[in-house]
Amino acid sequence: MTIWPRTATWTSGELHLGGLSATELAQRHGTPAYLLDRADFEARCRAWLDALPDGDVHYGGKAFLCPEVVRWLADLGLSLDVCTGGELAVAMAGGMPPERVVFHGNNKSLDELRRAVEWGVGCIVVDSFTELERLTSLGARQRVMIRVTPGVDAATHKAIATGGEDSKFGFSLSNGDALRAVRAVRDTPGLELYGLHSHIGSQLFDTEGFALAARRMADFAGSVGVTRLDLGGGLGVAYRPGDPEPPTPSDVVAALRKEVGGLDLAVEPGRSIAGPTTVALYRVGTVKGTYVSVDGGMSDNPRPAMYGSPYTAALASRASDAPLERVDVVGKHCESGDHLVRDIPLPADLRPGDLLAVPVSGAYQRSMASNYNHVTRPPVIAVFEGTDRVIVRRETEEDLLRLYV
Numbered sequence: 001m002t003i004w005p006r007t008a009t010w011t012s013g014e015l016h017l018g019g020l021s022a023t024e025l026a027q028r029h030g031t032p033a034y035l036l037d038r039a040d041f042e043a044r045c046r047a048w049l050d051a052l053p054d055g056d057v058h059y060g061g062k063a064f065l066c067p068e069v070v071r072w073l074a075d076l077g078l079s080l081d082v083c084t085g086g087e088l089a090v091a092m093a094g095g096m097p098p099e100r101v102v103f104h105g106n107n108k109s110l111d112e113l114r115r116a117v118e119w120g121v122g123c124i125v126v127d128s129f130t131e132l133e134r135l136t137s138l139g140a141r142q143r144v145m146i147r148v149t150p151g152v153d154a155a156t157h158k159a160i161a162t163g164g165e166d167s168k169f170g171f172s173l174s175n176g177d178a179l180r181a182v183r184a185v186r187d188t189p190g191l192e193l194y195g196l197h198s199h200i201g202s203q204l205f206d207t208e209g210f211a212l213a214a215r216r217m218a219d220f221a222g223s224v225g226v227t228r229l230d231l232g233g234g235l236g237v238a239y240r241p242g243d244p245e246p247p248t249p250s251d252v253v254a255a256l257r258k259e260v261g262g263l264d265l266a267v268e269p270g271r272s273i274a275g276p277t278t279v280a281l282y283r284v285g286t287v288k289g290t291y292v293s294v295d296g297g298m299s300d301n302p303r304p305a306m307y308g309s310p311y312t313a314a315l316a317s318r319a320s321d322a323p324l325e326r327v328d329v330v331g332k333h334c335e336s337g338d339h340l341v342r343d344i345p346l347p348a349d350l351r352p353g354d355l356l357a358v359p360v361s362g363a364y365q366r367s368m369a370s371n372y373n374h375v376t377r378p379p380v381i382a383v384f385e386g387t388d389r390v391i392v393r394r395e396t397e398e399d400l401l402r403l404y405v
């Protein structure tokens with residue numbers, strides 16, 4: 001298993017992606033930058049479509065979304081999961097057919113619901129009785145699913161586990177709320193109960209949690225006469241060489257299928273599609289003892305600071321036969337917790353100007369990036385068969401200053 005995107009190659013110590021060298025990409029687009037391997041992205045989409053030929057694959061847009069990616073998804077035949085009015089706007093801008101959009105979220109506003117209904121989204125996933133009242137007040141004719149909390153404690157960081165009993169998401173199966181929600185939807189004129197939804201968490205490595213949730217959801221669906229289940233996303237990815245290998249999309253679908261039998265099935269993978277497609281490219285600015293400072297940091301990748309997420313990095317612009325030394329790759333922000341990669345071996349002759357590449361940077365990095373310390377967010381460059389294309393441009397200081405009155 002490799003953690004680098006599928007077109008990555010190394011020549012004389014230099015990383016090439018999509019047929020282009022890291023050095024020329026850095027010269028043309030600057031650093032930090034996210035380099036997205038389009039061939040890898042599309043292959044990962046196809047792996048999910050092939051795993052579930054008789055069901056629906058909704059890409060989890062929160063992992064990474066921009067209009068160009070929406071166009072790829074639409075062309076490949078995927079659907080799209082959005083969870084805010086902003087993500088809905090990107091789906092529209094990218095031309096996703098509205099009937100292939102599923103609208104999630106635990107606190108959708110009346111305005112967001114109205115926009116979704118007016119645009120004609122395929123499905124709204126109702127998350128609370130309050131939301132049901134809001135939808136009712138719109139008098140909408142709308143397909144809905146009900147988000148159910150199946151009481152499965154997923155084996156992952158507690159900030160990204162969503163299916164346990166104590167959750168802000170969905171209707172609890174065990175306290176009867178899920179059943180009450182089914183009845184309430186069926187009693188609401190204009191609403192069509194299309195299916196049931198659950199999502200137990202993210203960065204999951206075993207199929208047991210998926211299977212347990214699927215079993216509980218299938219039992220519940222059977223008891224209320226619902227024939228469609230959307231069982232969310234959550235498949236994990238390896239971030240470092242030597243990390244355990246995650247199950248494949250086929251493994252996950254097989255585990256789900258075994259539990260749900262002939263019910264209609266949908267899934268919502270985000271990280272397992274976007275994560276491994278992208279390399280974050282940084283330039284080394286300062287080397288001080290065991291601290292290697294680069295030109296990005298917790299603003300373009302908040303995951304190490306938020307969840308203690310481990311990453312790796314590699315020298316991407318030249319060969320080095322210097323001995324390896326254990327260092328911390330740190331950002332340029334005013335926080336001592338601004339680590340991108342902790343305690344990794346890198347050549348001892350690292351110097352200002354070198355390029356460092358951090359793989360598996362495609363999910364929840366650009367989408368969670370901030371302007372902390374008034375830095376401008378990096379661009380996303382799609383590389384494909386020897387061509388490079390800016391699909392999200394670099395922010396400028398003018399972009400930032402435009403907000404101030």
Ligand SMILES: Cc1ncc(COP(=O)(O)O)c(C=O)c1O
Binds near residue numbers: 062199232234271
């Ligand atoms: C409802 C829902 N669907 C899909 C996803 C995508 O999850 P992942 O990126 O772990 O596949 C998420 C995020 O965890 C989610 O909340």
Ligand SMILES: N[C@@H](CCCC[NH3+])C(=O)O
Binds near residue numbers: 062160303363364368
């Ligand atoms: N933001 C989280 C994943 C959240 C999943 C969204 N429900 C991460 O970076 O791992």
